Amino acid sequence: MTLELKNVTKRVGAELHVHETSMLLEPGGFNILLGATNAGKSTLIKLMAGLEKPTAGQVFVDGQDVTGLSPQKRRISLVHQFFVNYPHMSVFDNIASPLRVAGVPKAEIADRVEQAADILQLRPMLGRRPQELSGGQQQRCALARAIVKESTAIFLDEPLANLDYKLREELREQLPALLAGRGTVVVYATSEPTEALLLGGRTALLHEGRVTQFGPTAEIYRAPANLTSAAVFSDPPINLAPVVKQGGRILLGDLDWPATGEVAGLADGDYTLGVRPHHITPVRPDAPSVQMTGMVRITELSGSESVAHFELGGRSWVSVASGIHPYRVGTAHGFHMIPGQCFYFGHDGALAARGAAHG
Incomplete structure (x- = not known):
């Protein structure tokens, strides 16, 4: 049928x-x-x-x-x-x-x-x-x-x-x-x-x-x-930010990390980074990560998860992590983003490359 x-x-x-x-x-x-x-x-x-x-x-x-x-x-x-x-x-x-x-x-x-x-x-x-x-x-x-x-x-x-x-x-x-x-x-x-x-x-x-x-x-x-599909398939909403591919590095404001796997094959230029909130954590993960520090604005506790909304580089970001974490609203807190779980979208919004962990 x-x-x-x-x-x-x-x-x-x-x-x-x-x-x-x-x-x-x-x-x-x-x-x-x-x-x-x-x-x-x-x-x-x-x-x-x-x-x-x-x-x-x-x-x-x-x-x-x-x-x-x-x-x-x-x-x-x-x-x-x-x-x-x-x-x-x-x-x-x-x-x-x-x-x-x-x-x-x-x-x-x-x-x-x-x-x-x-x-x-x-x-x-x-x-x-x-x-x-x-x-x-x-x-x-x-x-x-x-x-x-x-x-x-x-x-x-x-x-x-x-x-x-x-x-x-x-x-x-x-x-x-x-x-x-x-x-x-x-x-x-x-x-x-x-x-x-x-x-x-x-x-x-x-x-x-x-x-x-x-x-x-x-x-x-x-x-x-x-980008639209990525947004539909993410709850809380996926984090989006402009990045630059320059040689063998990805630049996000003052942060940078190596371009590996599919990302290494991208032409130099501007892209939109997408990373789901579960791949930004307050504790260092086992996978390679990029440390970022943001100002915590809102926190939510939902059972076994902690949600933090924080500002970094003039943008709002969301982190979702297992367990209860001692966030304090109005103070800076360290987070770790996993580049291997990131997406890179071109000017037309189409997926251009995925981090190595998606392969």
Whole structure:
């Protein structure tokens, strides 16, 4: 089973919500739509699912043009960030409803519902009504109803966003195994780069209604095609700064380091350096690093990580490091940047070279 978009666009009034997009989505792993709020993820899902018609272009399922078909005729499942359940039915009946519509035998319905309920930790709630469940339990009910259905495609639009942290982590691990081997195209929208990396598969990076890059998730993380893709696939935002390649060195203000690997092959001139916050640390790493000292302006503690926003060379930088570090706002603090994890972008914004650690 394949799902293909050919030259699809979506215009609302004078605004182009989805720029011309062509993609081939296949089973055997997640197809992830990664982008910030209003990047176009939900609109793209609606176009794929038949909830909205494209202004131009076509949607194909297994080579058949389904552009004009309703969602019901496409045999799809859709789970939103905001759960939808039938309030007058029990949890069991909610999950079983698409199977009954499809005429699945009663015994098979019970087996499939119970299997999904066990995976999603719903078995004790099967006799309850949705209004008797917590928000997280209701979302799990909606997920279970989607996965028991024999769908040609399953669309998951930020389905874990409203769940608590522990359950979200558990479901991230379980969903790929749960949906594997079904021959179903799975499309998963998220605004979290970490979630995309955990789910693997293939990722389409979206920015302002445009797919900037599409390919194996790990590969596009290691090699963003351009500045926009690098920004989409970084949270907190990637650090950017102008640098100069001069002979065998890279110059950044008063700092410099050797140009090695791909970077050594760059023509002398101006470039934009990109380095993710996780590769600027307050402690010296094992990898070769460049020491930098900046004025700390904001600090954040989030569980096992410390985030520091600091100024250096008239620019704001962000560092994310494991553990708790004793930053003091308004004072200078030392940091270590790892050149091997840096990206170098040309005047046109395209990736020109990567640090040696990306190879």
